[in-house]
Amino acid sequence: MLDLINIRKTFNPHTINEKVALNGVNLHMESGDFVTVIGGNGAGKSTILNAIAGLWPLDEGRIVIDGQDVTGLCEYKRAAFIGRVFQDPMMGTAGNMQIEENLAIAKRRGQKRGLCIGITKEERQQYKEMLATLGLGLEDRLTTKVKLLSGGQRQALTLLMATLTKPKLLLLDEHTAALDPRTAGKVLELSNRIVKEHRLMTLMVTHNMKDAIAYGNRLIMMHQGRIILDISGDEKRCLTVPVLMNEFAKASGDELATDRALLS
Amino acid sequence: MNISSLISALPGATAQGLIWGIMAIGVYLTYKVLDFSDLTVDGTMATGGAVCVMLMINGTNLWVALLCSVLAGMAAGLVTGIFHTKMGIPPILSGILTQLALYSINLWIMGFKANQGINVTKYDLLVSARNVRHLGMDNPIFIMLAVTAILIVVLYWFFGTELGSSLRATGCNEQMAKAQGINVDRCKRIGLMISNGIVALSSALFAQYQGSVDVNMGRGAIVIGLAAVIISTVIFGKLFHNFGLKLMAVSIGAVLYYIVIQVVLWLGLNTNLLKLLSALVVAFFLAIPYWTKNAKNMKRSKGAKHA
Structure with a gap:
């Protein structure tokens, strides 16, 4: 379960660059919910993910994961509950380290790291099998430096790393936006498969309305730091892009003209 | 210019290079592994020697003195780490602050004298320049x-353990490290402590080697360390991919540096100009990438224009 209670965040307060990024966001997610998040540029989609991940302290509000209040925890401590995949494929992996080393680090997310060997033989076998399921041929390249992989391969690896130790919450922040359409489709399918397999509670930000409709059991739309639309169940299953556009027009009012282009 | 005078200077240069190679390995850990330009070493490179010499003069056992030197260096690294991670001071400035403070502390350790001697005939030293041409275990x-x-x-x-891996991840991609639950601030402090502990060990050995410790002993140590790291990457970068071999290459880099210095001196360069030369050479190699x-x-x- 995830609860966001009246979250507020203003960047650069009291300056000319003041920006109200989150303006009282409330959200309740059940375990196993797969929620897609859409909205125009600057609507607060990525900001809400960063707030949950704990990149900076909130101005107001509380974040509760499975009954535990994590509002006061710093980023690395929250990582015990949260798996993340970023927009930039370079960001989620350590390029100068080997594939298996990256996986070994991810496997120990939320655990104490001591002077035990960093990667065991049994782990290696396990990683080999897991990589094989990606179908990218990475299972024979365990000791390859990650920086030699393509963007799509790195994103698939990051996804594996984020879910290697089953997280209570998975955050996908436009994780296919930097990939070419074919690779993006593959990574998206893979994400969907992993989320379904482990019944992971997931928040996925996307620019693509079709993807937002096709994946997940619930869709929320953000606008000016608020959630303005929340569709789930049968209503979500029957959703189409024009209907969504229409709903957005009703909910956001006059700003439709400028945001229509961004949401296509 | 007599070639035999150069050759007779080579064993000394090699020994010095190996001692400073230990320091260069410390620099490598912060500069390359942790991606942290740590200027503390200029201070630590005198602290280790000061602690070791003063303790030994006062009757402490060699090994205990060496251990205390390492601990003193680790403390210095921890201070730099605290400046950076707990007080938000940028890496380079954190190092400079500790280095400056260490100048006073080093003088204090040495009884407010600029240098202190330790005689190899009176004390049981691990290494001494006197034995550099002996063909024995000393x-x-x-x-x-x-x-x-x-x-x-x-x-x-160590760098193969869970903790060591998290240090490497911190230096490679801090964002990824945090997302994987690694306390990057703690990793930086640990890395700085290890690095400065190693530098202090090198300092203690060098003080024994030359039979004295000087408060200015560490001036420019970071540049020598970088020079060794750069020489090693230029010569062995494509050859060595194993971490252990890379560290070995750094040590060889330091030896080569001292041999080059010896050659330059033999060619007649004024000793006082050495640091100018070192700085220029390191600046040149840092610019190459x-x-x-x-x-x-x-x-x-x-190409785009022609197309």
């Missing part, structure tokens, strides 16, 4: 080879 070259080998084995083991990148971009934009 030759500092052999002893330093053993010390370097042990250090590399220990570091190789930047220049090659620019040259590649130029080529690409030219």
